[in-house]
Amino acid sequence: xxxxxxxxxxTGDLAPSKPPFWRNPKVHALFFQALLLTGVFIFFxxxxxxxxxxxESRGISTGFGFLDQEAGFGIIQSLIxxxxxxxxxxxxxxxxxxxxxxxxxxxxxxxxxxxxxxLARLSQNWLIARLAAIYIETFRNIPLLLQILFWYFAVIQAxxxxxxxxxxxxxxxxNIRGVYLPEPIFEPGFGAVFAAMTLAVVIVFVLSRWAxxxxxxxxxxxxxxxxxxxxxxxxxxxxxxxxxxxxxxxxPSLQGFNFVGGVSVIPELAALLIALTIYTASSIAEIVRxxxxxxxxxxxxxxxxxxxSPGMNTRLVVLPQALRVIIPPLTSQYLNLMKNSSxxxxxGYPDLVNVFAGxxxxxxxxxxxIIAMTMGVYLTFSLLISLFMNWYNHHSTLIEx
Amino acid sequence: MSDFKTHxxxxxxxxxxxxxxWLRKSLFSSISxxxxxxxxxxxxxxTIPPVVEWAFxxxxxxxxxxxxxxxxxxxxxxxxxxxxxxxxxxxxxxEQWRVNLGAVIFVISLLLLMVRGVPGKVWIxxxxxxxxxxxxxxxxxxxIFDLRVISTSDWGGLMLTxxxxxxxxxxxxxxxxxxxxxxxxxxxxxxxVCVSYIELWRGVPLxxxxxxASVMLPLFLPxxxxxxxxxxxLVGIALFQAAYVAExxxxxxxxxxxxxSEAASSLGLNYSKTMALIVLPQALKMVIPGxxxxxxxxxxxxxxxxxxxxxxxxxIVQSALxxxxxxxxxxxxxxxxxxxxxxxxxGISRYSLHLERRFETGHKRI
Numbered sequence: 001x002x003x004x005x006x007x008x009x010x011t012g013d014l015a016p017s018k019p020p021f022w023r024n025p026k027v028h029a030l031f032f033q034a035l036l037l038t039g040v041f042i043f044f045x046x047x048x049x050x051x052x053x054x055x056e057s058r059g060i061s062t063g064f065g066f067l068d069q070e071a072g073f074g075i076i077q078s079l080i081x082x083x084x085x086x087x088x089x090x091x092x093x094x095x096x097x098x099x100x101x102x103x104x105x106x107x108x109x110x111x112x113x114x115x116x117x118x119l120a121r122l123s124q125n126w127l128i129a130r131l132a133a134i135y136i137e138t139f140r141n142i143p144l145l146l147q148i149l150f151w152y153f154a155v156i157q158a159x160x161x162x163x164x165x166x167x168x169x170x171x172x173x174x175n176i177r178g179v180y181l182p183e184p185i186f187e188p189g190f191g192a193v194f195a196a197m198t199l200a201v202v203i204v205f206v207l208s209r210w211a212x213x214x215x216x217x218x219x220x221x222x223x224x225x226x227x228x229x230x231x232x233x234x235x236x237x238x239x240x241x242x243x244x245x246x247x248x249x250x251x252p253s254l255q256g257f258n259f260v261g262g263v264s265v266i267p268e269l270a271a272l273l274i275a276l277t278i279y280t281a282s283s284i285a286e287i288v289r290x291x292x293x294x295x296x297x298x299x300x301x302x303x304x305x306x307x308x309s310p311g312m313n314t315r316l317v318v319l320p321q322a323l324r325v326i327i328p329p330l331t332s333q334y335l336n337l338m339k340n341s342s343x344x345x346x347x348g349y350p351d352l353v354n355v356f357a358g359x360x361x362x363x364x365x366x367x368x369x370i371i372a373m374t375m376g377v378y379l380t381f382s383l384l385i386s387l388f389m390n391w392y393n394h395h396s397t398l399i400e401x
Numbered sequence: 402m403s404d405f406k407t408h409x410x411x412x413x414x415x416x417x418x419x420x421x422x423w424l425r426k427s428l429f430s431s432i433s434x435x436x437x438x439x440x441x442x443x444x445x446x447x448t449i450p451p452v453v454e455w456a457f458x459x460x461x462x463x464x465x466x467x468x469x470x471x472x473x474x475x476x477x478x479x480x481x482x483x484x485x486x487x488x489x490x491x492x493x494x495x496e497q498w499r500v501n502l503g504a505v506i507f508v509i510s511l512l513l514l515m516v517r518g519v520p521g522k523v524w525i526x527x528x529x530x531x532x533x534x535x536x537x538x539x540x541x542x543x544x545i546f547d548l549r550v551i552s553t554s555d556w557g558g559l560m561l562t563x564x565x566x567x568x569x570x571x572x573x574x575x576x577x578x579x580x581x582x583x584x585x586x587x588x589x590x591x592x593x594v595c596v597s598y599i600e601l602w603r604g605v606p607l608x609x610x611x612x613x614a615s616v617m618l619p620l621f622l623p624x625x626x627x628x629x630x631x632x633x634x635l636v637g638i639a640l641f642q643a644a645y646v647a648e649x650x651x652x653x654x655x656x657x658x659x660x661x662s663e664a665a666s667s668l669g670l671n672y673s674k675t676m677a678l679i680v681l682p683q684a685l686k687m688v689i690p691g692x693x694x695x696x697x698x699x700x701x702x703x704x705x706x707x708x709x710x711x712x713x714x715x716x717i718v719q720s721a722l723x724x725x726x727x728x729x730x731x732x733x734x735x736x737x738x739x740x741x742x743x744x745x746x747x748g749i750s751r752y753s754l755h756l757e758r759r760f761e762t763g764h765k766r767i
Contacts, residue, residue, distance in 0.1 A: 145704040371612060
């Protein structure tokens with residue numbers, strides 16, 4: 001029993017000996033991290049070195065200099081001024097804006113269709129619910145690329161030639177070259193209408209804040225929706241009439257073999273948009289459905305027992321809670337849609353990947369810079385969206401209780 | 402005085418039960434509902450009969466060339482004439498038994514994994530995931546045991562689609578698991594490296610990754626080292642998929658109570674033993690349904706390799722559509738390919754739902 005004497009414990013004979021330094025977890029951690037860091041550096045150094053050597057042997061000088069060179073190829077759709085004499089740098093922006101265009105349109109349309117299908121899936125009407133389920137299960141399980149090719153090669157290419165266009169009276173035409181719609185032409189004086197529109201939006205914003213605050217304090221409801229609609233339509237309408245209807249339409253008309261005038265939607269954009277909308281809407285519908293089902297039925301019952309109308313129940317009780325579940329996966333679907341829009345390259349819609357990482361890359365051979373810039377664009381957007389998501393999660397948890 | 406007799410129960414009104422009751426409740430419960438039902442029925446009437454007529458009644462089923470397609474309906478002869486190419490690509494017909502043999506081994510091991518109560522599932526799973534791919538490669542590619550060498554450029558069709566997706570997920574699994582562990586590590590540099598890897602790959606579209614793999618991979622390697630196109634695409638897919646697998650596995654790791662690893666530490670297990678023996682077995686089992694969903698996404702995404710001119714199922718159908726002797730059967734081609742993809746994806750997703758229910762053992766964390 002002598003071993004338990006305090007003296008011996010102090011001298012450290014039986015006290016737990018300090019582990020050797022290579023067993024120390026902190027040393028372990030430092031060692032592994034140093035190892036990983038060295039590995040990463042060696043890996044990138046190796047790649048960088050190889051790339052430099054390979055580029056030299058192929059006679060390509062890498063860098064951003066090529067962005068100022070003349071591109072020399074045409075692009076079928078551009079939102080900014082572009083001619084074959086423009087620079088490669090400009091093709092980047094043409095592609096970027098085309099990607100943003102199809103993504104923005106796709107997001108709006110897919111949200112509308114997805115919301116409708118998701119609600120239809122929950123409908124009490126057996127037939128409607130079945131049809132929505134069939135829609136979802138069909139389009140979710142077929143690859144998007146196949147759908148894009150189907151709409152482009154099987155549907156749009158089967159449309160009639162411009163001379164036999166499908167037409168809605170004299171206004172809209174549909175043929176193998178795309179969709180032709182009347183184009184609004186703003187005449188001087190239309191600025192006042194725009195100003196009235198902006199004013200109406202500001203008024204509605206202030207009004208809804210005021211109505212919300214009043215409802216929170218006194219509980220009195222206010223018909224925000226109807227009043228807002230009246231302001232939004234009435235103010236610009238009034239300005240329109242006062243300024244003497246400063247708007248005319250340019251109608252598309254057949255001249256020779258093609259249409260002139262009006263706005264045209266190129267068939268590539270139409271096919272891509274239809275496919276993206278239908279495909280993404282099937283995922284959004286499922287998200288909407290699960291979001292609404294996540295709000296327990298007791299909430300609705302409680303709302304009814306408080307005397308809320310079905311509309312108020314949806315607007316004030318179910319939707320705010322469902323949105324908290326819906327919005328995170330919804331934003332990731334939006335991001336998916338934007339990334340998926342790069343499949344445009346399969347049918348030749350001039351998006352970023354097709355124009356910049358396709359044609360421009362083939363012409364210049366600047367693979368490293370071009371691929372990095374293209375990836376950088378998508379990466380930036382996905383980081384922005386995840387920043388927004390973090391902000392939203394923070395925001396919505398603050399409201400909670 | 403007569404006995405008091407209760408009146409026998411009246412039958413429920415005819416409108417409340419049976420077919421009529423069901424119709425009233427689920428199709429015609431209100432005016433707006435009835436309108437929607439009628440509109441839907443009318444739309445179905447407009448679409449279903451012509452489609453059925455085109456696809457079945459007026460369709461041509463037998464024949465060998467486009468001359469057999471005369472009736473104006475769908476021309477399934479086209480599919481029939483090309484089916485071998487759609488399934489095997491340009492793989493020589495007399496060597497296709499090798500692909501079939503590989504497929505049979507694969508299906509048998511999958512069935513053994515699916516059926517409950519088969520002993521040694523861990524070993525079967527290990528075989529399927531890590532040994533079978535090598536067997537399959539030598540079987541399909543040849544070069545040993547007097548097997549003729551079939552270059553990967555002849556692989557195609559459904560076979561290539563299945564190879565790309567299974568190899569993609571199998572290669573992504575170990576890397577993804579490591580990344581998930583790294584993302585949950587206490588070491589800041591390890592975590593930073595893993596997070597940047599995951600976010601980088603998840604932030605870019607697969608098509609740019611494939612472009613990178615086909616254009617930039619040759620630049621990254623020393624001069625003279627070159628892979629064939631299939632391997633390059635596989636490297637791209639595996640690196641890309643690893644990021645998605647990592648996020649799924651991370652979900653599983655987060656669901657394991659901390660007490661498990663604490664108990665392991667108190668038993669004296671070190672980090673690698675804790676993970677390998679205690680945490681990962683539970684976490685990986687939990688994420689199997691999630692992995693199956695990832696697999697479905699990958700299965701659909703493999704169609705993108707047709708853009709870098711590999712002939713997967715969609716690629717080969719697309720190229721068959723431009724064959725001058727079979728022009729004009731675009732819709733038939735896409736419907737066939739779509740149907741195959743749909744059967745696989747729908748089947749696997751149903752199976753994953755079934756798994757989710759089966760693994761529901763009741764100790765979900767609240």
